[in-house]
Amino acid sequence: MQQPVRPPRQLACARCGTAFECALDGGCWCAAEPYQLPMSDTAATEDCLCPACLRKAAEDSPACVIYEEPVIPETRDTAMIDLYALTSPNVQKIFIMLEECGLPYNTKLVDVWKADQFTPEFTKINPLQKVPAIVDHDGPGGQPYTLIESGAILMYLAEKTGKFIPHDPVKRYDTLQWLVVQVANVGPMSGQVVHFSKFAGPGQDYAISRYRTALNKLYDIYEERLSTRPYVVGDDYTIADIAAFPWLRNVELLAVDLAQRPHVKAWIDKLNARDAVKRAYAKIGAIKSVRDNATEDDKDRYFGRGKYARV
Numbered sequence: 001m002q003q004p005v006r007p008p009r010q011l012a013c014a015r016c017g018t019a020f021e022c023a024l025d026g027g028c029w030c031a032a033e034p035y036q037l038p039m040s041d042t043a044a045t046e047d048c049l050c051p052a053c054l055r056k057a058a059e060d061s062p063a064c065v066i067y068e069e070p071v072i073p074e075t076r077d078t079a080m081i082d083l084y085a086l087t088s089p090n091v092q093k094i095f096i097m098l099e100e101c102g103l104p105y106n107t108k109l110v111d112v113w114k115a116d117q118f119t120p121e122f123t124k125i126n127p128l129q130k131v132p133a134i135v136d137h138d139g140p141g142g143q144p145y146t147l148i149e150s151g152a153i154l155m156y157l158a159e160k161t162g163k164f165i166p167h168d169p170v171k172r173y174d175t176l177q178w179l180v181v182q183v184a185n186v187g188p189m190s191g192q193v194v195h196f197s198k199f200a201g202p203g204q205d206y207a208i209s210r211y212r213t214a215l216n217k218l219y220d221i222y223e224e225r226l227s228t229r230p231y232v233v234g235d236d237y238t239i240a241d242i243a244a245f246p247w248l249r250n251v252e253l254l255a256v257d258l259a260q261r262p263h264v265k266a267w268i269d270k271l272n273a274r275d276a277v278k279r280a281y282a283k284i285g286a287i288k289s290v291r292d293n294a295t296e297d298d299k300d301r302y303f304g305r306g307k308y309a310r311v
């Protein structure tokens with residue numbers, strides 16, 4: 001798909017005051033180069049440097065690895081991304097990110113309750129046989145590129161677009177840490193709570209108590225962070241928020257009490273109010289799965305139990 005380039009913006013250089021034109025249609029080109037000069041994000045045009053000052057700053061900056069004059073295309077090919085999806089929180093993260101970034105995408109449903117994930121075609125895309133996965137038909141070098149794991153997909157899309165990941169090295173690693181906190185802790189602990197309280201049958205008190213305790217501890221950690229900053233990492237909305245939100249908002253299913261966690265509640269309300277988040281959930285809400293009518297065999301196959309267990 002061809003998208004027209006926006007007319008150049010007239011900016012004043014924050015260093016020398018010279019007027020210059022920024023011809024990019026989204027994001028500032030220095031900010032779009034995260035490994036080069038740490039720059040402000042697109043909204044803060046008063047921090048922008050003209051190309052000459054940027055080049056000089058890049059030469060002087062220890063944080064700058066390489067500097068190349070960017071090629072600003074006349075038009076941009078925006079190839080589709082295929083999102084292999086159903087409705088679970090790990091998939092919701094990617095719907096939200098794609099909507100937030102304004103990237104065009106096709107949704108390809110993989111109904112994990114009726115074994116779509118085990119087909120040879122999907123196994124080629126994700127050998128782990130799980131959603132989400134994406135295929136970016138305009139990947140690195142303009143070639144198609146396949147990604148699995150929601151955390152890796154969020155990082156990839158953030159780097160591809162230069163959005164929702166800070167360029168400042170400290171804030172950038174703060175973001176990546178809290179992204180990993182989500183994928184390594186919040187997701188797995190929440191998943192175990194849901195599994196043992198909803199799907200594993202009676203007699204699971206030990207497991208339920210163990211995973212609820214771990215999950216409540218995580219909620220308290222987010223509560224503490226959000227009591228001193230508006231978003232998980234700091235002042236900016238990042239992929240660390242996008243990763244955590246679909247799980248932490250799930251308070252009814254997880255039977256978590258937000259009365260004692262007002263800052264998590266306020267953060268959930270704030271993210272729920274974002275247009276991109278509303279668009280994502282409208283799309284997710286329209287997806288039909290066999291989950292609600294899954295047979296015992298469907299559930300055994302999905303959970304790898306009964307005749308599907310490998311012991």
Ligand SMILES: N[C@@H](CCC(=O)N[C@@H](CS)C(=O)NCC(=O)O)C(=O)O
Pocket residue numbers: 088089090091112117129130131132148149150151183187302
């Ligand atoms: N760590 C993965 C987890 C993905 C995952 O567990 N996906 C589930 C749905 S939430 C799935 O596809 N399960 C199918 C199966 O295990 O057969 C991620 O964050 O992307």
